[in-house]
Amino acid sequence: MKYSRSLTGLCQYILLSLVFLKQLNAEASQFSEDESTYGGDTTFPYKENMHIKPLPRNHLMMSFSFNMTSESFVPGKSASNFDQYSHYYAFPKAIEPLLHHTSTRKLNLRFTRGFWNSKQWGRLPNDGFMSGSSGVELWAVIEAASKEDAYKQWKSLANSLSGLFCASINFIDSSKTTYPVHSFQPDEVTGGELPLFQDKNDLYLIRAALANEPVCTENLTPLVKLLPTKGKAGISSLLDGHKVFDSLWHNLAIDVNTRCDDTDGGKCHFEMEALVNMAIHVPNVLHRNENPIPRPLRGEELRCDESKTHDEYHCFPSSEESKAQYLFSKIFGKTIRGSKAMVLHVSNICVDVSDKWTALIKVNDGYFSTSDNCFDLNEESEYDLFLSTEDTNDILPVEDVPVYVSRSLTGSGQDYGGLRAVFNNPTSEPVKIIYFESLPWFMRIYLSTLTLDGKDIDNSNLPDIIKSTNYTPSIDRNRPTQLEFILTIPAYTSFSLSYQFDKALLHFSEYLPDANHGFEIESAVITVIHPVSYQFRTSTLLLSIATPDFSMPYNVIIITSTVMGLIFGMLFNMFVKRMMTLEEADKILVTRTLKYKLNVLRQKILSKFQKLTKKD
Numbered sequence: 302m303k304y305s306r307s308l309t310g311l312c313q314y315i316l317l318s319l320v321f322l323k324q325l326n327a328e329a330s331q332f333s334e335d336e337s338t339y340g341g342d343t344t345f346p347y348k349e350n351m352h353i354k355p356l357p358r359n360h361l362m363m364s365f366s367f368n369m370t371s372e373s374f375v376p377g378k379s380a381s382n383f384d385q386y387s388h389y390y391a392f393p394k395a396i397e398p399l400l401h402h403t404s405t406r407k408l409n410l411r412f413t414r415g416f417w418n419s420k421q422w423g424r425l426p427n428d429g430f431m432s433g434s435s436g437v438e439l440w441a442v443i444e445a446a447s448k449e450d451a452y453k454q455w456k457s458l459a460n461s462l463s464g465l466f467c468a469s470i471n472f473i474d475s476s477k478t479t480y481p482v483h484s485f486q487p488d489e490v491t492g493g494e495l496p497l498f499q500d501k502n503d504l505y506l507i508r509a510a511l512a513n514e515p516v517c518t519e520n521l522t523p524l525v526k527l528l529p530t531k532g533k534a535g536i537s538s539l540l541d542g543h544k545v546f547d548s549l550w551h552n553l554a555i556d557v558n559t560r561c562d563d564t565d566g567g568k569c570h571f572e573m574e575a576l577v578n579m580a581i582h583v584p585n586v587l588h589r590n591e592n593p594i595p596r597p598l599r600g601e602e603l604r605c606d607e608s609k610t611h612d613e614y615h616c617f618p619s620s621e622e623s624k625a626q627y628l629f630s631k632i633f634g635k636t637i638r639g640s641k642a643m644v645l646h647v648s649n650i651c652v653d654v655s656d657k658w659t660a661l662i663k664v665n666d667g668y669f670s671t672s673d674n675c676f677d678l679n680e681e682s683e684y685d686l687f688l689s690t691e692d693t694n695d696i697l698p699v700e701d702v703p704v705y706v707s708r709s710l711t712g713s714g715q716d717y718g719g720l721r722a723v724f725n726n727p728t729s730e731p732v733k734i735i736y737f738e739s740l741p742w743f744m745r746i747y748l749s750t751l752t753l754d755g756k757d758i759d760n761s762n763l764p765d766i767i768k769s770t771n772y773t774p775s776i777d778r779n780r781p782t783q784l785e786f787i788l789t790i791p792a793y794t795s796f797s798l799s800y801q802f803d804k805a806l807l808h809f810s811e812y813l814p815d816a817n818h819g820f821e822i823e824s825a826v827i828t829v830i831h832p833v834s835y836q837f838r839t840s841t842l843l844l845s846i847a848t849p850d851f852s853m854p855y856n857v858i859i860i861t862s863t864v865m866g867l868i869f870g871m872l873f874n875m876f877v878k879r880m881m882t883l884e885e886a887d888k889i890l891v892t893r894t895l896k897y898k899l900n901v902l903r904q905k906i907l908s909k910f911q912k913l914t915k916k917d
Contacts, residue, residue, distance in 0.1 A: 346370035347391035347529050350649040351536045353686075355658070355696045356422045356580065359621050360549070364426050364578045365536055367528055371397055371571040376498040376561075393527040395465055396557065397571060403458040406495040406504060407442040407487050408557040410462065412516040415550030417580065419837070423699030426578050429836040431554045434824035436841070437468055437516070440485050440508035442495055451505035452478070459509070467519040473509040476742055479783045481508055482771045484737040484828050487558075496561040496569060510739070512821035512841045516553070518542030524553055524575060534640035535648040535678065539633045540577060547586070548579040584621065586632055626689040628663070637684040648678040650686060657695045661687040704732045704790060706827050708839045711799065715847040720746075721799040722825065722839075726790040733768075733789050733831040739823060740782040742775040743805040743846065748784075755796025765789070766796070777805070804846045812848065819845045 352364040371392035389397070400408065411433025417425060425432050441458060445451035455478065463471035485508055487495050495504060521542050525532040532538055545551050554576040561569040605611040606619045630636050639648070652660040652674040661668040662676040663685040669676075678684050705725040712718035720740075726732050740746065753760050766788055773783035786798075813820070822842035829835040881889075891897055 345391045345529060345646070348646045349528075349530075349535050349537065350651065351539075352426075352651050352653070353688075354653040355688075355690075355693065356699070357694065357696065358421065359583050359625065359693050360422065360580060361583050362422070362426065362578070362580045364576065365540065367537070367575040369393070369529070369573045369575075371573075373565075373568040373570045375566070375568055376496070391529045392571060392573060395527065396573065399458070399461050399465075400557065400559075400571060403454040403461070404444040404498075404502075405441050405454070405458055405557075406444055406559045408458075408555070409438075409440050409485075410466075410555040411438040412466075412468070412520050412553040413438070413551070414516045414546075415548065415580070416840075417550045419702045419705070421699075422580070424702055424835060425837055426552075427576070428834060430834075431556070431574075431576050431578070432552050432837070433554070434510055434512065434826070434838040434841065436510060436512045436514035436821075436823070437470060438508075438510040439470060439473070440481075440506065442487055443505050443507060444498060444502045445505060446502050448480075448505060451507065455507045466523045469511060469514055472511065475779050476781060477509045477511070477739075479508050479739045479773075479781060481506055481737060481783075481785065483735045483769075483785050483787060484826055496559055508739075510823040512823040516551070517546060520553060521545060521577070524555065524577070527575065530640065534638045536637060536650065538638045539629070539635070541633060541635070544586075544633050545577065545579055547589070548581045550578075550580040552576070552578040554578070581632070583625065583627065583632070587627060590631060590634065621693075623692050623694060624690070625693045627687075629686040629688075637678060637686075639678040639680050639682050639684055649675060650678070651675040652686070652688070653697055654688070654690075655695050655697055657692055658688065658690045663687055701727075702837070703728055703829050703833055703835055704734060704827070706736075706825070706837075706839055708825055708842060710842055710844065712801075715804060715845065717801065717803050718844075719750075719799055719801045720744075720842075721797055723795065723797045724788070724790050725795040726792060729792050730832055731789055731791050732829060733787070735828040735830060736784075736786040736788055737826040737828070738782075738784040740775070740784070740802075741820065741822065742777050742779070742781055743807060743820075744782065744802045744822075744844065745775065745805055746782055746784075746800055746802040748772055748800060750799075750801040752799050753796060754799065755794065758794070758796045804844075806847060809849055809851075812851075816848045816851065819843045 346369060348366075348368040350366050352366070354362045356362055369391045372390075399405070411431075413433040413435055415435075417432075419425070439459065439462070441455065443451045443454045443458070445454055452475070456474075459473045460471045463469065485506060487506075497504060521540065525537055525540055528537050530537050532540055554574075556574045558572050559569055560572055561567065603616050604619045604622065605616040609617045611617060637648075650662070652658075654660055654674060659670075660674045661670050663669075664680070664682050668687065676684075676686075703726075705727070706722060708720065708722045710718055711721050722736070751763075753763050753766060758766075767786050768789055769785075769787040771783070771785040773780070775782040790796075820843070822844050824838035824841050826838055827836065
């Protein structure tokens, strides 16, 4: 019996060992399959490309695009199971757990500063859907059981992104958060619906912005670190904070979407697109790189207008030189490092230029060209881009903006004011737009004062212009004013919409450190839905409200301290000093003189000497 039991235990041990070895073999084969899929001979789920386009008057637009895809996952099934893996070949590990934790189905983050001259440069890159308002802008679609739960997830998302990108996104609270109804809808660009992981939940679109929030290298570096190349290879090796933020206009954008495939067992994955757009004035950048320390130009370096009188002391500057010839290493201060890490999806650079431009790629010491001016960086070499032309004004036609919108504050005083938005349609057909505006709670607007003004247009045309209105009034310190209009602007028409508002008084602790500077009002968002799809923002506004005299506490402290010092001095003199007659004071004063002290010392010495003589 003992031998049979031992034999049975041995057989069970052997069977378990075989099962375990089989499982290890299956896992090893799966891992090797993943390795062959995402490394070596195939490719990582990662693409990057760079788009370059000359703009009028020696300006240049550059767009860096990075696309990443996560591993597939099954909603509601944890990846900690023994047969599941969470590989992060290309998709950043810092983003995916954050999306799962906050139930975020779509994430959009923008860092934008500068001025885009739409009248000269045309439309924004990517039709404006990848741009943001001046400062920081964040909106997301969150799955939750209620609006309150969605806001809690929203706060967690904002706080996490604040730490990840070294930004002040954590200052977003309920007084800056809005829930758009018509704008920022997920199908504006993607054209598809977002998945719902639990049928009992709903999707909530939430948005907030920090007007004129500074954007600097501390925001660009975390974005570059999210890329698989970490800025060490490919086109991301050009991204340098000093060069990006010295531009006239720059924009950092991150979009993350959730995609699900019902035909593949309901598996889902995340798609992330990161963009860095910038517009520069090439002569200024080249001059600044050659002369980092500003200095006056020499006489032979001045370009004077020959049609006017000029000498060593007088010079009327001529128009900008039409000839251009430069390497991108002169603009960014370094070359592009190629890489073979992505074999199929190699780094790609495309230049949109006319026939009068020459675009060449420099590989080591040789120059090469292509028929479509697109270049692949498929070798581990140093690359550099060369552009030259005899006429910088000969560029490809820019796409005209379908509508122009500008905003301004009206009125004077610190009690009330007004806001005026001017709409101009220069095209030959009507334009349908969505006008979105979020105002702080201390701007108490009166929608009843809404006025329409223009040539042959007045308030009687309001029903023809404003097709729909969505208005959410503010709640003091808890909710901003949300205003959305669906407008139809007739062809070749210009008009203005204006309304009045009161300025509320703030608690002294609610003022900014530089209270007299004013409060930044975020941009209005205009989304064109017909005849084209386009989105842009107006400029921010600076609102001046009643500001208390913050020097008064200082004055009160100084006066109080002075009075307390006088009282204390009087009481101290009364308790410490004693009263006496003038004669007594003179006698005491005489004893404190040096002559008196010397006489006393002399008397003591004489007395001791006399005692010694008597003893002798």
